[in-house]
Amino acid sequence: MRVAVVGAGPAGLSFASRFGDADVYEEHHEVGLPRHCTSLVGGGAARRAQLPNGVVLNQYRELLITDLQGHSIRFKLRDPVLLLDRPGLEQKLAEGVPRIHLGRKVVDIRGGYIHTADGSRRGPYDYIVVAEGAARRISRAYGHVVRLPGLQIDVRSDVGLHGITVVYNQRLSRAYFAWIVELDRGLYRVGLADLCCTVEKLNKLVKLVGGRPAGKPFGGGVLAGPPLRRLVEGRAVLVGDAAGLVKPLSGGGIALAVKSGRLAAEALAEGRPEGYEESTAALRLRLRAAFAAFRALYGWRLVDRLLRLLDGGEYVAVDYDDHVKTLAVAALLDRRSLKAGVELLRYLASNRYALHLI
């Protein structure tokens, strides 16, 4: 069976290293570069995705959620969150891949052929694995996924925050959130995703933490889902960000990229591509539920109300990678969440389109 892979990110490389015999096409001249990602992964998800050894730079056990206006909630993380070395992850995965064609941008996949930007055509292939990430130039034909521009920068600062800080403040992001991650003592990665004006807002955030730039800004498209309904259509197999396989509440997709690449490889190796859709069906259902939560929490900014209502709360995050479960457990343990529930019902009752939107 002849197989091509578009994109040498975690999804494409994980596919190719498991499948063994595929042609990988990557538009850039090095794997894993340029960087775009904050690189945080829940420890549980990292284990389940079987990430390669030697790619963890730091670990976190605390998560602070704040609006930087006096309201905050603290989570102790039962399983630490890991800061990964990217591009180290891609380089490790690439070690097991025999054929990576660097500097080859794929512009079309038609009739089993790969068409590249230099005008050449390769193939025919039995299957083409679309692993192009959030760019979604090819995969957008297979379904819509919400995409927000994200931008971040590493800064030196005396702000004194520890671990991971998630900021819900509409002056920094109206549609999503901002983040401040302590990379090392006095060194932070600060960033945000929003529908517009990310440069101005990032400048504001850097100012807020008194940051002195320690590198250039970097970023890319942050996806919020939902996952595609079909992951295999004709000869095309979609994995990772290209398939909308991301956590809607955080945009995190590294572990799902690696996992989906592996599951697709196993299904194709068995000669049953439909097995890939079957093995991801439950996951996609959970991601759809999380996407509904994304619309309610961010679309209607219920997250701001929740933060004010649960201000000062300290909880244990049962599963960093399952935000819906973590928030639900935290809310159940706090009597004030009853008030939050009543507010939510009141909101839904006063907005007749709300239920329809979910």
Ligand SMILES: Cc1cc2nc3c(=O)[nH]c(=O)nc-3n(C[C@H](O)[C@H](O)[C@H](O)COP(=O)(O)OP(=O)(O)OC[C@H]3O[C@@H](n4cnc5c(N)ncnc54)[C@H](O)[C@@H]3O)c2cc1C
């Ligand atoms: C600002 C930001 C912060 C993030 N932070 C986190 C985080 O902390 N934790 C987390 O889990 N996720 C995070 N993500 C998301 C995460 O980066 C992605 O989910 C993950 O990289 C998806 O892997 P992938 O292999 O599907 O795509 P990618 O990593 O994007 O890889 C796609 C590859 O395909 C190549 N490519 C694209 N188009 C073509 C083409 N036409 N021809 C050839 N090659 C092509 C690209 O060059 C790239 O190498 C973040 C994303 C952004 C933008």
